Amino acid sequence: MHDLETDGHRARKRFGQNFLSDPNIIRKIIDGIRPQPGELMVEIGPGLGAMTAPLIERLGHLHVVEIDRDLIARLHERYSAAQLTVHEGDALKFDFGSLCAGADSAPTLRIVGNLPYNISTPILFHLAGFADKVKDMTFMLQKEVVMRMVAEPGTEEYGRLSVMLQYRFRMGRLFDVPPGAFRPAPKVMSSIVRLAPLPADQLAAKDEALLGRIVAAAFGQRRKTLRNTLREFIDEAGLAALGIDAGLRGERLAVDQFVAIANRCSGA
Ligand code: SAM
Numbered sequence: 001m002h003d004l005e006t007d008g009h010r011a012r013k014r015f016g017q018n019f020l021s022d023p024n025i026i027r028k029i030i031d032g033i034r035p036q037p038g039e040l041m042v043e044i045g046p047g048l049g050a051m052t053a054p055l056i057e058r059l060g061h062l063h064v065v066e067i068d069r070d071l072i073a074r075l076h077e078r079y080s081a082a083q084l085t086v087h088e089g090d091a092l093k094f095d096f097g098s099l100c101a102g103a104d105s106a107p108t109l110r111i112v113g114n115l116p117y118n119i120s121t122p123i124l125f126h127l128a129g130f131a132d133k134v135k136d137m138t139f140m141l142q143k144e145v146v147m148r149m150v151a152e153p154g155t156e157e158y159g160r161l162s163v164m165l166q167y168r169f170r171m172g173r174l175f176d177v178p179p180g181a182f183r184p185a186p187k188v189m190s191s192i193v194r195l196a197p198l199p200a201d202q203l204a205a206k207d208e209a210l211l212g213r214i215v216a217a218a219f220g221q222r223r224k225t226l227r228n229t230l231r232e233f234i235d236e237a238g239l240a241a242l243g244i245d246a247g248l249r250g251e252r253l254a255v256d257q258f259v260a261i262a263n264r265c266s267g268a
Contacts, residue, residue, distance in 0.1 A: 006183045007048050015068050016116025020050040020140075022181035029192060030054045032174050033112055033138050042099055044091045044113030044123070047071055049078065051114065056083050063099055065091045092122055096130040107197065109133050114140040117186065121145070121161060131168050131197040138174075138194050146173050146191040153254050160219045164212060166255050168203065169195040204259050211262040218250030218258070225249055233265050 011017040020026055029051065035041060035058040042063040046052040048071065056062050056079065065087045066072050072088050087094060100109055111134060115123055120141050127137065141149075150171050151157035165171060174192040179185040205211040218229050227236060227246040236246040242260050244253070253261075 009048060009070065009074075011184055012068060014118075016045075016118040017047060017068070018114075018117075018182040018184060018186045019048050020114055020181060021183045025177055025181045026050050026054065028175070029138075029140070030058070032192060032194070033110075035059045035110075039110055040099065040108050041110040041112060042087075042096065044111065045116055046075060047114070049075065051112065052079075052084070055112070061085070063087060065089065065094050067091070092119060092126050096127065097133050100133045107133050107135050110135050111137040112139065117142050117145075117188075124149070124161065124165060128165065128168050132200060134197050136194060136196045137169075138192065140177060140190050140192055142186075143176055143189040143191040146193045149193060154252055156251075158251050159222075160215050163215045163219075163255050163258055165195070167205070167211070167259070169197055171195050204256070204263070206263050207266040210266050211259060214262050214265070215250075215258055218253070222249065222251065226253075230261070234261055238264055 005011075006019050006021070011019065033055075035055055037058065037060050039059055040063075041055065041059055042065060043052060043055060044065050046064040046066055047068075052062065052064060052075070061083055063085045064075065066075065067088075067090055069088075072086055075084060075086050096109065096111065109130070111127065127134075145161070148157045148159060148161050149165050150173055151159070151162045172194050174194055177190040177192065179187065179189065181190075214230065214233055217233065218226065221229055225247050226239060226244065226249070229250060230239070239246045239261070242257070242264060244257060244261070
């Protein structure tokens with residue numbers, strides 16, 4: 001199905017191209033984003049412009065980041081520079097902070113996109129690095145990924161993605177989108193998720209890189225207990241001092257418990 005043509009464009013599987021084609025779903029997503037005239041917004045992967053057109057209509061001007069040269073050429077043909085700024089290239093390497101004015105300005109950037117599913121996890125981690133510049137983000141992703149993002153401790157879906165994103169963002173799943181809303185249709189169900197950065201003073205980790213390494217270690221071997229997975233960071237007595245049982249698996253720990261472990265290690 002992936003070579004099906006949409007609007008004269010052959011969808012490229014390597015770029016995760018599934019184009020939204022259901023006008024009701026498009027309207028529902030745009031209504032959920034609630035774009036206001038003059039807001040600073042960037043769309044990742046505009047593709048054939050299903051969301052781009054209504055976004056420009058409401059905002060006046062939009063930034064987009066797109067990797068596919070054929071689609072970039074179409075965007076340049078269709079929109080003026082006053083309406084659209086096209087950033088050509090890989091969103092995984094794009095400096096989203098460069099769109100914001102002063103370094104100390106209030107976080108005003110809004111990021112949206114029907115994200116290419118083949119790079120969903122790395123793009124979420126990349127975007128987390130710009131949280132201090134961002135007002136909010138609204139994305140379409142595989143439902144399975146969204147369920148992992150918002151998962152609670154103790155559930156099967158809870159893992160590194162849940163902890164690292166919940167540390168930084170308040171998140172909510174808005175609604176699901178069936179495969180039939182796209183051309184070509186993907187094999188999986190999709191969901192819309194909204195992320196809003198938590199205030200900087202609520203981010204309690206003294207060393208975020210260390211937090212990242214500890215969380216990665218705790219979930220690297222899911223079946224193993226903290227006693228084993230965190231051995232290089234903290235011993236049983238250290239865990240006990242934090243009220244954490246070394247015989248638990250990482251999936252049982254809440255985000256603030258991971259933060260407590262990281263802070264004890266960085267203080268050590
Ligand atoms: N927004 C359009 C829609 O809803 O119909 C297209 C969505 S399609 C799922 C993903 C889009 O992201 C495609 O336009 C694809 O070319 C683009 N894309 C894929 N990988 C990308 C990357 N690494 N950086 C920027 N854009 C990328």
